[in-house]
Amino acid sequence: MLEVDGLVKAFGGFRAVDGCTLRVNKGEILGLIGPNGAGKTTLFNLIAGALQPSGGTIRFLGEDVTPLSTDALFHKGLVRTFQIPHEFHRLTALENLMMVPPGQPGENLFANWLAWGKVQRVEDEVRRKAEDTLAFLELSHVAHERAGNLSGGQKKLLELGRTMMTDAKLVLLDEPAAGVNRTLLRKLEEKILILNRERGYTFILIEHDMEMIEKLCHPVVCMAEGKVLIEGDFHTVRSDPRVLEAYLGETPAAIERNEFEHDPKVEELREQELHKEDL
Amino acid sequence: QNVKVGLLGGITGPIAAMAPSMLDASRLAFNQVNEQGGILNGGRLEVVVGDSACNPQNATDAATKAVNIDRVIATVGPHCSGAVLAATNSVAVPAGVLVVTPSGTSPEITRINDRDLVFRTVPSDDYQGRALARTLKARGITKVAVAYLNNDYGKGLAESFKAEFEAGGGTIAGYSGHEDGKASYRSDLAQLARGGADTLVIFDYGDGTGLTILRQALENNFFKTFIGADGMKSEAVIRSLGAANLTNFFASAPVGEASASLDAFRTAFSAAGGNPDAIFTTTSYDAAFLVALAIEKAGGDRSKLAEALRAVASAPGEPILPGEWAKAKKLIAEGKDIDYKGAAGDHEFDRAGDVPGQYAFFKVSGNTYEAVGEMK
Amino acid sequence: MTLLDFINFYLVPGIVLGSIYAVGAIGITLVFGILRFAHFAHGDMATLGAFIALALVTAGMDPWTALPLAMAITAGVAIGIDRTFYDYLKARPKIVTVMASLGVALMLRSVVQMLWGVDPTTYVTGIVRPTDYFGILLRPRELYTLTAVVLIVVGLELFLRRSKWGKAMRAMSDNPDLARLSGVDNRKVTMLTWAIVGALTAASGFMLGINTEVESMMGWHLLLPMFAAAILGGVGRVQGAVLGGLIVGIAEELSVFILPAQYKAATAFALLLLILLVRPRGLLNGKVL
Amino acid sequence: MDIVGLANYAVFMAILIGIYALLALGLNIQWGFSGLFNAGIAGFFAIGAYTSAIITSIPAAHRLGGFELPLLLGWAGAMVVAAAIAWPIGKICLRFRADYLAIATIGIAEIIRLVIRTEGWLTGGVRGITGVPRPFGDLPYMQSQIAYLAIVIVLVLLAYLLVERQLKAPWGRMMRAIRDNENAAAAMGKQIAARRLQAFVFGSALMGLAGALFVHFNRSITPEAIDPMIATFLIWIMLILGGSGNNRGAILGAAVIWIIWSVSELLTDRLPTELAIQAKYVRVFIIGLTLQLVLRFRPEGILPERQPVPPPRT
């Protein structure tokens, strides 16, 4: 579905993406990990047309899309989120979502005069969809708040919500979990899986949350210094010594949740709690 | 009963430097009226000052207020042509208010469909430019460069000067307009000087850009002789450049018949603390005095004002000089005809309400200007 | 036309004019860069500065001695204006402050007109013929102007790059909240900025005045070319403002070769458009606010 | 001072307020909703005014036209030409951001002003154009003023409805989104450049119409009318003070500012007559000061940008 070949992006003398080659098949959720500054976001920017590559090609659905602009790519079915939330700060949360669906008749200057009825009908549909999305993201209570006034995590959710407002073929998610509450994150994971299985969305997911990567992604690609370091299933990638060294740190075990779950002290406390409830 | 007259000046706009003297000159006329028996049956002329800022928006605003709120029956001004056009077209003429402008020089003013309500005491650009051209020829100058300010005043003068000068066989060796308010005109001057002329004719204002141009021309030895029109005949030129540097600077300016009128005005205005050499003061004074005479003659009836204005301004009749209000009032009361001889000229209005000009040629002498000859 | 003529009558005037624009443009670019708004009262502040210097000269001072004093006084006025009119708008969208500065422009102008009238005057009566330096004609006042500009630019650049307060200014312009969290007193920084800007406006007004005349609209006429210069160089870039000022000044003087002189004022803008087409954020890649 | 006079004055003020309201509405489309810093309003105003003047005025020897065509043609022409000139300008300039765009448009307005002043064969140069007809201009003063006011009101109302509907519609939402964050809007498939251009041209057409209304009201136009202080900056003050992003605010702002502008003179006229000239300077001071006071107490504008809540579900 997406083929990235020898992609290069240089900022001055520095090559943020340096000959990156990557394939994404339809129906996959590809996990993209790598140390900070590996070039993951830059790769997204290149794929989504926000930056022009200094070299290499990008093919999407069999077509060379290297020179296309962001908005043209969107219409081909490629949607992305931003790592640092790009909300429309003076629009309400609801409007942030309602503006997304493409081809709304009301976006045509003249339709607003000649086909007001149709504009209204579509508008109602869009609105319903946006409200449902907000409800799912637990943002209904701030639906009419200016997006600029939302909390850091809420903005991230809104960012994600935008991708749910349109029929996409390929969705690029840039660290959707950062700053998002873990309980909600579990729900989001479900949603991503549903979109993937039932609606056939393909995802590329940048994350530093290993739990999420493990749960959702196959294959997993690890980037470092602008190049693909290794590609494979989660466990292969995670146990690769280079990945351990560059990305996970010397003590990968420390970050696994199992460590806490099996912490004997915690287990003990939990037992006590259970007893309390029983009483 | 008192009579209200509007005085619409370009107080805060581009001619802010000239407006105060012009308004003072007009006010002098009104004061003389009030001191010498008042208007009609001993009433006072009340002056309503408005600011036209030299642009149409402000001019219509000021005129509307004067006409509707203050109920003036005539206005002296507005000052700039654009302001005159807008204020007369949209306010004064429809409302039937007499307008006499002392400084709107654009030929377009002639063409206003004015129901004979719009007059001016300043000649249309045409006259002075031509007169100046003939004077220069008479003084043996055959090759000049021309720098003009690109507004209705400067451009109008320059065009008529050029036409007449060339028709008389003279050579224009450089001809360029410039915009107001720039800090340097040296390259303009250098460009003009390349034509090889010794004489520079400047159609501009002496308390504006004209001063800058003259200074930069003098400082860089660009020309030998400098000629200006009435706009350049400003005290500011002498004050800031120094009389010693201005021995080759001449200017034309409109004057009254035999200068008796002019002298009367100069004495009175100087006594009132004004500067009679400032540009458009004579026309401003005449406009105000004429308006007062017209009101007196028409007996305060606004529908007869225009007719009355023509009657008091033109021959035949007993000559009235600036300041002779009491005399004029008496004659009018006796039903005698009068003919105002203004400080800026005779003011025989033609059908469009325009006047031909009479001019004299001035040079700097001491710290002021001195006439050196009539202009034909 | 000889080369010397070209230098004397086109280039030198262009450079002198350009330096005057440059000093004004530096102030504009500082307000742009640090306080993040277009300061439309800049021209009229320059007028005020020029008139303050005039008052000092009238009181018997030599013009070039009056300059530093006028700069100091205008700096004080600038701080006062900020305290009274701009300060309470700082939490609002910047455009509101832009409008406030238009109001201040009107007020300053009318104050000047009320206090000093509207007639043009000069610091020194008479004309000054230039001295011949190997064929190049220069006047002392032009030499002083150029020297003053160089001193100002070098000093300011050092201050902004090297000193702690210069950095604090840049930090505040970048992210005012974070600057406060780092212990920067934004009030002090703002005051310092206005002090510098006020002094610069006075300098530009004075230089214009000594090279031409002093009159109440002089600053307003200067405003647009100064803005063009600031933008041309790139918002927030001091060297950019200098470069922009010189380019605008020289371009205006040279434009008479190719365009009718009436279009002189347009050359600054035509050039600006051309340069922005190639470099949309100015020559030195200025900020986008 | 009597009632009729005051009424006349009020009618006159209302006409100008209507013309400024059109300008402010045009600017609101550009700035309030699309974030385009157009500081060259005077240019489009002038283009509209001159176009309509040339189309409808009586023939003159020294300049283009007049063609003595019907008034409606003049107005339509004003809008079309203003839009047609805005199009290439927008095409080139809209890629500049914020203040760069502002200065670029100021520059273009200056160039337009200089062209109008200098190219006499086209515009009459510094002499301007006279003999522009005014609808119902032959009626007596008061009736003709009132008739013109009616026309202005109808046009302002039409423009208001037009703009208001566009802005409540998804189009407005999209424009506001582009204003807030163009990268994100592009990522959501919106064609930033084309949409901006649309708003720029749309707003400029309204400014052109305002110019046409102005020229027919005055029956003449000279280049002095393109003074940026009045035809650009004053409009900005109106919009920001009225409430940028709010159409009713734009109209209200036009009213408030013009009333301040005009009525301040009545105030300073109370000063002793010896100070008549100083009074005019004081007036400018008062205008500046009042502006500060209004900004002080209504810094968001009189009617701030509303959060347009989409219509409820049906």
Add this chain to the structure above:
Amino acid sequence: MPLLDMKAVRGGYGDADILQGVSITVAEKEIVVIVGPNGAGKSTAMKAVFGLLNVRGGSIVFDGEDITGWAPNRIVQRGICYVPQVDNVFREMTVHENFEMGGFLRKGDLSAAYERVYELFPDLKAKRRNLAGDLSGGQRQMVAMGRALMLDPKLLLLDEPTAGLSPKYMEQIFQITRDVRDAGVSILLVEQHAKQALAFCDRGYVLATGANRHEGTGQALLADREVAEMFLGG
């Protein structure tokens, strides 16, 4: 006596109260963690300490002095340092200049402090002349953290310092936090990596809808089933 004592603080950005009575204490040499759902008011509580909020009720006492309503720059001088959640670097200044601004209030030679920061974040050494705005998301977080470490505060407020950081760096931030604490600095930390944070903190608070919901030692909170399910992701 606790170093920081927030008592029943109420307040918000505009007229609406976002905080409806939040009480948090931090003792000397203590790491305190705040967790809670998005929009709970965690960041708002931190801003309240730092005078960036209209506080309408309650009090904030630091080191025995009531600092409610102080200007932020005064509070920094008093010895509190704060890393906000968003907008936490000077984008148009280089990485090094960001650190210089971090040490704005410090006098004397700072080279040792720079040395230490670059040692902690070796990736930034190569980027020291780059504008902070050009960095990757994670690198910015490092800059923000490094900026805060340039001062020697008594209390450090960190708002989600690990968001966007790789597991390696996340672990390192936690390690730094502990080191700093051991050096005598108190720390108030907001975290969405709640389990990891609660595991090593001294005490924790759970905030929800602008008010205290739970508090206790890290272990106790981890063990609480409701807390785990509602706030920690099961």
